[in-house]
Structure formats: C-alpha cells, structure tokens
Amino acid sequence: MISELGYNIYLRMITFWLWWWEVDNQRDELVRTVLTISVPTLLLLWYKWTLSYSRNNSIPLPPGPYGLPIVGYLPFLSSNLHERFTEMANRYGPIFSVRLGRKLHVVVNSTELVKAVARDQDQTFSNRSPPVTALTITYGGNDIVWNNNKTHWRNMRKLLASQVMSSENLQACWSFRTYEVRRLVNEVYSKLGTKININEVAFNTEVNVVTSMLWGHSKSDEGKDSSDIGDGFREVEFKIIELLIAPNISDFLPVLSCLDLQGRQRDMQKNLEYVDKIFDSIIQGRIEANSTKIEGEVNEDRRKDFVQMLLELKEQKDTPTSFNITQMKALLMDIVVAATDTTSTMVEWVMAEILLRPGVLRKVQDELTEVIGMNILQESHLPRLTYLDAVIKETFRVHPPLPLLIHRCPDESCMVGGYTIPKGTIVYMNVWAIHRDPKNWANPLEFKPERFLNTKWDYNGNNLKFLPFGSGRRICAGIPLGEKMLMYILASLLHSFEWRLPEDEELELSDQFGLVTKKRKPLIAIPSQRLSDASLYIS
Numbered sequence: 001m002i003s004e005l006g007y008n009i010y011l012r013m014i015t016f017w018l019w020w021w022e023v024d025n026q027r028d029e030l031v032r033t034v035l036t037i038s039v040p041t042l043l044l045l046w047y048k049w050t051l052s053y054s055r056n057n058s059i060p061l062p063p064g065p066y067g068l069p070i071v072g073y074l075p076f077l078s079s080n081l082h083e084r085f086t087e088m089a090n091r092y093g094p095i096f097s098v099r100l101g102r103k104l105h106v107v108v109n110s111t112e113l114v115k116a117v118a119r120d121q122d123q124t125f126s127n128r129s130p131p132v133t134a135l136t137i138t139y140g141g142n143d144i145v146w147n148n149n150k151t152h153w154r155n156m157r158k159l160l161a162s163q164v165m166s167s168e169n170l171q172a173c174w175s176f177r178t179y180e181v182r183r184l185v186n187e188v189y190s191k192l193g194t195k196i197n198i199n200e201v202a203f204n205t206e207v208n209v210v211t212s213m214l215w216g217h218s219k220s221d222e223g224k225d226s227s228d229i230g231d232g233f234r235e236v237e238f239k240i241i242e243l244l245i246a247p248n249i250s251d252f253l254p255v256l257s258c259l260d261l262q263g264r265q266r267d268m269q270k271n272l273e274y275v276d277k278i279f280d281s282i283i284q285g286r287i288e289a290n291s292t293k294i295e296g297e298v299n300e301d302r303r304k305d306f307v308q309m310l311l312e313l314k315e316q317k318d319t320p321t322s323f324n325i326t327q328m329k330a331l332l333m334d335i336v337v338a339a340t341d342t343t344s345t346m347v348e349w350v351m352a353e354i355l356l357r358p359g360v361l362r363k364v365q366d367e368l369t370e371v372i373g374m375n376i377l378q379e380s381h382l383p384r385l386t387y388l389d390a391v392i393k394e395t396f397r398v399h400p401p402l403p404l405l406i407h408r409c410p411d412e413s414c415m416v417g418g419y420t421i422p423k424g425t426i427v428y429m430n431v432w433a434i435h436r437d438p439k440n441w442a443n444p445l446e447f448k449p450e451r452f453l454n455t456k457w458d459y460n461g462n463n464l465k466f467l468p469f470g471s472g473r474r475i476c477a478g479i480p481l482g483e484k485m486l487m488y489i490l491a492s493l494l495h496s497f498e499w500r501l502p503e504d505e506e507l508e509l510s511d512q513f514g515l516v517t518k519k520r521k522p523l524i525a526i527p528s529q530r531l532s533d534a535s536l537y538i539s
C-alpha cells in the first residue's frame with residue numbers, strides 16, 4: 001500500500017517535472033508563471049497560518065493524516081471517496097480531519113457524531129460552502145441546495161414544501177404520475193426482447209413527472225408534451241452532476257479561482273446556458289400567455305402548476321416571500337436536478353439487487369400478484385407493497401445514492417466529539433459507513449430486506465442509523481415525491497415485465513462515487529411480457 005502510494009507520488013512528480021520544462025503553448029506558459037508566483041506565497045501563508053492556529057487553539061483539531069504543503073492530502077485520495085473515508089475512519093477514529101488544498105475537511109462516521117452535527121448543532125452547521133461550479137449552475141447560489149442566506153433558503157424551502165410537496169398537491173398531481181408511468185410501460189412493451197438501459201427509462205419518466213408538476217402537462221398544438229425538455233437533458237444533467245463533484249483547483253486554492261485553471265467553471269457555464277434557454281422559454285411563454293388571458297381566468301385554474309404559482313406570488317405586493325426571475329430559475333434548476341438523477345439511480349440499484357437474487361425477485365412478484373392481480377397497477381396499490389418497500393429500504397442502506405450527503409459548513413467555530421471544528425470547515429457525514437457499521441446493523445454486508453419488515457423505519461432522518469435522505473434542517477426537501485415515484489416506477493417495471501440479463505453481461509454491483517453515486521456499469525436488462533392480457537400494456 002505504502003509502496004504503491006510512493007510510486008504514485010513519484011509518477012506524478014515525474015509527469016509534473018516533464019510538463020514544467022516542456023511547456024509549449026501559451027496557456028501552459030501562463031499556468032507556469034502563475035504557479036511560480038503563487039506557490040512560494042501560499043507556502044509562506046500556509047506556514048504562518050499553521051503556526052498561528054496552533055498558538056491560538058488549545059483544543060485540537062480532529063486527528064488525521066499529514067499532507068503536502070499547498071495541496072494537502074489531495075494527491076492521496078482515491079476516486080471512491082466514500083470508501084477511502086471509511087478506511088481512514090478505521091485508522092484515525094470516527095471523526096478525522098484532512099486538509100485538501102487550503103480547506104480543512106472533517107468527516108464524521110458514527111451516529112453519535114452525526115447527532116452532534118445534524119441535531120445538537122444543526123443551526124450552526126446549516127451552511128453549505130458551495131463549490132465554484134455549484135455557484136455557476138445555481139445563478140450564484142440562489143437556489144435551496146447551496147444557499148446560505150437563511151431567510152431566502154427558509155422561504156424557498158417553505159414554498160417547495162407547501163406548493164409542490166404538500167400531500168394535497170401531490171394528490172392533485174396523481175394523473176401526471178399515472179400518465180408517465182403508463183407511458184413507461186408502453187415504451188418498454190414496444191421494446192420487448194431488446195436491451196433496455198434501466199437508468200435511462202427511469203430518468204425519462206421522472207423528469208417528465210417533475211416537469212409536468214413544475215410547468216404543466218398539456219399536449220401542445222404540435223402534439224408534443226409541453227413537459228418534454230428534450231432528449232439531450234439527461235446528458236446535460238449528468239455533466240452538471242459530474243462537474244459539481246469534480247476536483248477543482250479553484251475550490252482548494254480559492255486565490256486561483258479567477259483563473260479557472262481546469263476550465264470547470266467554463267464547462268458548467270455551457271450547461272447553464274443550455275438549461276437556462278429552456279427555463280427562459282417556459283417562463284417567458286407563460287408570462288405572454290397570462291397577459292393575453294382575461295383577468296381572473298388564470299386564477300380559476302383548478303390546480304396551478306409551480307411556475308404559474310411563482311409568477312402570481314412574484315406579482316403580489318406585501319408578501320414575505322419576494323423573489324425575482326433569476327431566483328425562480330434557480331429553484332426550478334434545483335428541483336429538476338435534485339429529483340431526477342437520484343430517483344433513476346435508485347431504480348437502477350434496486351433492480352440490480354433484485355435481478356441478482358432470484359429469491360427476492362420471487363417474493364416481490366408474489367406480493368405484486370397478491371395485491372394487484374393481473375390488472376393494471378394503480379397508485380393506490382403502493383402502500384400495500386410492504387416487501388417491495390423493504391427491498392427499496394435495504395437497497396438505500398447498502399447503496400445510499402449520496403453516501404456523504406451534501407457537506408455542511410459551520411458558521412462559527414464549535415466542538416464536535418471533543419475536537420475543535422473551525423468556522424468554514426467542510427463537514428461530511430459518512431452515511432455509507434454508518435449504514436455498514438456492525439454496531440448499527442447485524443451482518444451489514446448481507447442484503448436482507450427482512451430487517452426493514454417488522455420495525456418502523458422511515459426516511460425522515462430521526463433514526464440516525466438510517467439516513468439516505470439526510471437529517472436535520474438540510475434534509476432532502478423532496479422525500480414524499482422521491483419515495484412515491486421510486487415505488488411506482490419499480491412496481492410497474494416488475495409487475496408488467498419479466499426481466500433477464502443479456503447473455504454477454506455479468507451483473508456486478510460496484511459503484512462509482514459522485515454527488516450521486518451510481519452503478520459503475522449501467523444495468524442493461526431484457527424485458528418480456530408478464531401479464532397475459534396484452535391490452536393492459538397499451539392503455
């Protein structure tokens with residue numbers, strides 16, 4: 001291990017050395033000049049900072065590895081950060097610190113320490129420290145996920161909870177979900193016997209449901225759904241999520257951020273422009289349509305979509321929730337991005353776990369047959385699918401899609417587990433480690449849905465052994481929709497079709513760390529008809 005590490009450092013130094021002397025273009029020339037000036041300066045600052053920090057703080061920082069000057073521990077981290085952090089917790093203890101560039105990062109790995117952060121000092125830890133790319137894609141952090149202005153954040157969360165996620169609104173939107181899930185069944189039926197990318201079909205369904213809730217679902221004159229935002233969107237969203245987590249020198253050494261040395265900010269800006277065009281056309285189209293309606297007509301709509309509701313709210317004077325069009329777009333961005341990749345990733349993980357285990361598949365299908373018979377699945381069946389629910393929860397336990405949640409950042413220095421956490425530290429809660437800790441779960445590496453059958457478990461983050469949606473005031477703001485759609489899509493795929501793996505594919509369950517941690521190899525499966533009555537597929 002140590003020799004491998006040494007070899008890696010050696011290789012990196014050689015590559016850097018060669019590059020340093022063989023620079024042959026203007027851009028690299030510039031980087032070399034910048035580094036020549038900034039490295040000694042930063043070294044000096046780092047030395048002074050370390051000296052003054054140890055003088056001023058008698059309570060130590062959490063233990064952790066030493067790193068190199070300037071870059072800290074960055075060169076020694078592997079790409080699967082959740083696994084690396086869990087290994088480090090085994091070595092340094094349940095709380096450890098690691099300096100990455102200029103920034104101190106602290107990782108907490110036990111339920112007791114998560115309680116100290118997300119419960120006992122939830123208010124102190126309620127900030128985020130957004131990466132540069134997050135600020136770019138959210139119009140400067142004007143959204144919910146990355147916002148640190150407590151008043152704006154609270155108002156936006158309230159809006160989302162009361163207008164989109166309320167049980168009343170979710171009930172009113174049932175027809176959107178039914179329409180899209182039926183569309184999914186039709187589409188898969190039209191491809192019987194061929195290879196299907198499970199993530200892709202689940203993503204398209206979720207994005208259509210969410211966008212119909214946001215800006216309506218009426219067939220346009222050209223016969224196209226107004227909710228369709230184009231085939232390219234999935235690709236763009238994947239790029240957005242990849243860039244949000246990609247290591248960026250601008251984050252680790254903020255003094256260099258204006259140079260955007262790796263071009264990450266520029267790449268994110270391109271994605272923003274793509275999505276912004278869509279949002280602009282929807283919002284401007286709606287403003288124009290509203291202006292041609294006679295007064296009162298809009299207000300008589302039985303159920304307003306979110307865009308309409310926001311536009312009306314924006315016009316109201318004397319309301320505590322004031323916002324502009326940019327903030328409105330940031331909110332739409334949050335909802336679309338937060339809702340889709342998470343849900344489709346989980347559909348893929350659950351299907352993979354089930355297809356790997358014929359015993360689990362049989363029990364899921366028996367339950368589906370008992371509850372639904374050989375009829376069309378309705379949303380009202382979902383609460384009775386208790387075994388499928390347990391399978392989903394067990395999958396969330398072993399594959400939490402956000403294994404380190406979204407980092408928090410204290411707005412003042414504080415103490416956790418007997419150590420100092422300075423203001424501005426980036427704090428991760430390692431859910432992946434907690435979900436696999438033998439202190440919390442018997443035989444944690446065994447896939448056993450039964451553990452969720454007889455005890456009451458929910459996603460509200462109250463039981464800190466199980467927190468796939470987070471905990472505390474920054475807990476996921478979309479749990480009711482996420483939970484519902486996950487069940488609905490999975491139940492439909494498993495009730496309507498038998499699935500087998502292509503002969504040339506071997507199913508394995510390795511993951512690839514990201515803001516949303518996916519299956520390393522996409523799940524491809526082949527459907528066949530399960531219900532004898534073919535008319536059930538084309539309604």
Ligand code: HEM
Pocket residue numbers: 144145146157334335338339340342343346401402405406407468469470471473474475476477478479481482483486
């Ligand atoms: C399976 C589906 C989903 C999963 C696994 C998931 C998971 C998460 C997690 C782990 C967080 C971070 C929590 C923390 O930092 O403590 C989060 C935040 C968030 N999620 Fe979700 N989510 C899902 C679906 C949704 C949906 C459907 C929406 C909205 C329509 C949504 C909106 C948000 C928002 C706005 C935040 C930021 C909350 C804040 O910072 O205050 N999510 N989600």
